Structure formats: C-alpha cells, structure tokens
Amino acid sequence: MEKEKAGSGAARSEVGLGILELLDEHTDREHGVTAAWLADRLGVTVKTVRGHLYALREMRPFGRRVDRIERGDLKHAESPDPRPGWYVEPVFDAAQMRLLADGAALSRSDGEYLQDLIARIYAFAGRSRQLGVRGSLPTPRHYNREFLSNIERLNDAIAHERRVRFRYCTYDVSGELVPRLGPDGKPREYTADPYDLRYKNEKYYLICHLGAYDKLSYLHVERIRDLTVDGEDHTLERTFDSFRDEHGDPIDLTAFLAERPYPSPGPAIPVRLRVEGGLEPVFDWFPDAKATRVGDDVYEVTVKATPWATIWWALQYTTSEVRITVLEPQSIRDELRRAGYILLDRYER
Template sequence: METRQPKKMIPSMILEILRTHTDENHTMDQKEILDILNQEFDPPLDRKTVRRNIEYLVDMGIPVSYTETPRSNGTTVWTDFYLAREFTESELRLLIDGLLFSNHLPYKRCLELIEKLESLSSEHFKSHVKHIKTIPDNEINNKQIFYTIEILDEAISDEKQVTFHYVNYGTDKKPHPKLGKDGKPLDYIINPYQMAAKDGKYYLICNYDDYDEISNYRIDRITDIKILDKKRKPFSKLKDSNGERFNLADYMKTHINMYSTGDTRVRFMIVPRMVTDIIDIFGKDVRFEEETKDYVTVSALVTEGAMLQFAKAYSPDVVILEPQRMVDEMKDWAKKVKKIYG
C-alpha cells in the first residue's frame, strides 16, 4: 500500500499535532502522537521515527517541551510532550476581554480577532466568547479603521504628514464629513505623533498644521486618509511642548478624556469616598493637600477642558477651588443649570 503523505512532511505534521492538542496542562506521549500520524501513513511509522523528528524540531529551535527520564542502560526516555506557548491562557483571556469590551471595533470584527487569538493556544483553551456580548453593541460604521491605523503607523514611523476627512454623526445616526466653506469635505492636514487607546476608543495625538497646539482625533472617525510627501512638524516646535519631544505617558496623565487644551494646575475639593476614583483617573502624581472627615483637597496638573467636564459630571462632590477663572466658569454653568431646571 502506498504512503499517503511524503515522509519529509513528518516534522511539520508533528508540530501541527502538538500545536492543536497540547499545552502545559495537556501533554502527549510518543504513542499518542504516533497513532495520529499513522492515520496518514501506510506502512505505519514507528516510535523511533517520532523521537527522531521531535529531536529535529528541538534542534531547529521549536519550543517543544518534554520530560526526560534516564534508563538503567544509559539511554533516556522522552515523554509528556507539549508545545510551549508565547501567551499563557490568562494572558489570552485578558486580550480577548479587552477586545470584547472595546468601543472602537465592530463586534463581528472583534470575533474574527478573537478566533485568531484562540488559535495561539491549543484546542483545550476555552474563552467562552459565545456566552459574552458587548452591551450595548456599539458597532461603528467606519470599516476603514484597520487601514487607517496601518497608514498612521507608517506616517508616524516615517515622520510624514497625513491628510484625511473627519466625520461626525447626525441625527440620522449616520456619519457625515465635516465640510469646508466651499461645501465640500474639509481636507485636514495633520502632523501625527502617536496613537493611544482611552476608554475603549482609539485617538490620534497630533497637530493640525494651521496651528501650534496639540489636537486629538478619534481614529474611527477618520476617513480617506493619505500620506503626504511633506515632513511633519516636530513636536518640540508646538506651543505646549516646552521644547521637548513627545512623551505619551506624561501626556495621558494630564489629558483625561482626551481633551487637547493646555495643562493647568488645578486645586479642587472632593468627598473622601472619591479618593480611589481620583487616583484611578488622575494617577498617583496628584497631591492630597488637606483631609477632614467631610472633604479632601486635591492638586493636579490637568487640561482645563477635561477638569471642567469632570467637575460638572461629579458635582456637587467635586468643587473647583483654583484657578479663579475655572471657578467663575463653574458658577456660570451652575446658574444656567438652575435657570433651566428652575
């Protein structure tokens, strides 16, 4: 009877068996591997063939793990074979959870990516994604997001400008490009510096070329993107850069909610139960200056727009104390609210 598979395929077939059926908690011995191989070979292979080809995989640098037991005759027995994985199951579950609860990807696309992540482990890995659904199902209409990210990554690496159209949603729940004075979609010319994820959304941190301030744009609202030949404006030339290179960690600490206004030292008062929330939102660089049983005084470097929005959202548990211009703005807002509901 003829061999159904050429013997030169044996190493790749063993590797596929280990990839599909094994992990650190599920191992195989030579006989189990041989039984699967012999479904494709006639005359059948023997255990020495399995051992020899596994040794070949190990010599090639393939991460095949095994237990080596010495015999009394000086030889060794290899058992408990499994393919060592680059990601642990807990790491894969963490990545899958991040996809499931993201707001910037369509749910169907999340499932496609989850299938790819699952393939990085064995058949024994169970993510239970069939029983999980994002609520609400915020599927965006922009199908270009992965292409947009790819183009932005290339432009940032090559330090090139990009141009694109930017959309907002109308009452018809459909995206509409922002229009210029001529009634046509406005061409944004942008100096891109970094992409960042915040609250389940992707943002482009950049500079709109007509100005010298930092801007943030939602990547899922970018369409028709193109790389330009012109070099981008150096970040150190922007007004808020203090002549330094872009530092994403520092930027994210001060730009809660991705507002792109300038940074300001703000003092505000909170109720004691909000201390944990403040650290979660502002990070550990905040200063707690005074504490009583009724309130805690906080000092933080933050963008004005983000801080005003934060104070409005958590009023009256958050009260801005300084600077005065922000106090006055909160008073004006409070009067408007009182008038509306009065």
C-alpha cells in the same frame, strides 16, 4: 514501514512541522501529549518523534519553548483535567490573551471581524476551547466601513513618517457620518502629521498635528474617511520631537495623555482639590495624583491636568457619593460656578 523511510531533509522537515502543528492545536502549559500519541497521528515511529521533540526543545522554534510537562509540574494546576506530556509554549499566556481579547471587544469595529480576531487570540494562547465570547458581537449601527483599513494605513504612515489627508466627519440627524463642510459648503479636506494611535475613554484617537494649528490634536479614528497617505517617507511638515511642554522639555506622550483624562487642548496645570468620601474617582483617572489625608475620609489632592479636562471630570461626579471641590486655580472654580448657573437656569423650570 515509516512514511519518512528515506530520511530525506524534506521528510524530516515535514515531520517536525507536523509535530509543531499538533502541539500548537492540542497542548498548553497544563495539557501535554505523549510521543506515542504524536507518532500515531503522523504515521511515524515513536523513536522518530522523540528525536524531533528533543531537537525542537533545543531549537525553540519561532521563539517558543517545546518541553515536557511532568506530573510534579501539575501539582498546582488550575485546570480540572491537567495532563503531563510534551507541549509547545503558547504565543500569549492566559492573562495576555484575556487583555487582548477584551480590548478588541471594546473597539467599535465590525462584529464579524472581531469574532474572528478574538478566536485567533484564544488559539494563539492555546485556549481555543475556552473561547469567551458569549453571543455575537454586533457591528455598531453607524459603523465607518473604512475604520479597519484606516487603522492599517495610519499605522504605516506613522511608522514611515508620512503625511496624511482625509475628510473628518460629524453626524447627521439619523446618526450617519457625514463630512464636515468648509466655508464654501463643500466637504473639507484636512492634512495632518500623524504621530500615534491611542485608545482612551472607549475611543481610538489619532494623535497628530493639523496644519492650521500650533498644538497637538486628538481625532477620533472612526470619524476619518477618504484617507490618503503620501507615497514617500519622511514627508511630515512637523515631527513630534518639535513639540515641547510648558517647561520646554520634549513631550512624553504617555504622561501627556495621563494629564488629560479627556483629550483636550491647552497646557496641563497643577490643580488642588478637596475630596470627601473616597479616592476612587481620583486615582481611576489620575494615576499620578498626590493625596494627603486631612480628616476622616477627607483628603487634599493635587493633580496635573488641563483645565477643561478637570472641569468635565469634576462635573461627572456632582451627584456621586464622593464630594469633589476644586480649591485652586480660581479660573476652574469660576468656570464650574458658571456651569452651575447655566444648569440651574436650564432646569429650574
């Protein structure tokens, strides 16, 4: 006799949830299960399971598609053991899963927490059996234990436009984080209007306005400690919309950061370059660069960037196979020449 023989609403809901749980755990786009398999595990009839499956297909529970995989759908399957049958669409597809998991692995966070997070990402993609973490993910030696809670608090502060206060740290001789000190020798407290969190150059940055400055600041989240958030909404002293670019237009933060391969102060300006040997260093860092071929593997390139970001970028390719020469502006050429003399003096002996 069926376990849901009374046919009550509660019993029907229990069967429906049981089907979804089994589909979520055992299926993906290339691996389905039969109604008979589901019925056997739930202790109900095949007819009951099929009725629920057809209903779930119409409902799209939680925005996820429930449907049948036919043999013809598996003609070009990538899996070595594809299987027709019923399945539920994963929360993430395989590419999204990999990007999220690899992005998480790059963050300087607690290793055990990351292991669990990545396992959940794979589970949401229906790929638990493919969990791609080889070995353990170590916790950084000088890990800020407040990092994860700070991410959560900052996210809420940004969403509700709440001002934040915190200590900002530097490193002592052992590599441990210690608060920066004020002129009085005591730990200095910073106040800021937070706008966004962005990951760049293997660092997690808080884009914000520090009260003492009239420009955007970029702070390493892992160096923030003793963070507190105002209890009321809309307590920012200055909103992000109040900032303008050099033309007086509102700032597009994505474009703004693209002009700063290294987050650095100052306006972005046009920089003209001569690049010999390949364009990989250019487009890897400046996706909006304009390049013109002027010779055999020689290019004239224009990028828009802050002067200091350009200087730091150019110096890292000094000994590479690609030769980069700044043609304009002269101020960047002068600073690179000065850096060269400093290096010559420092290392000639």
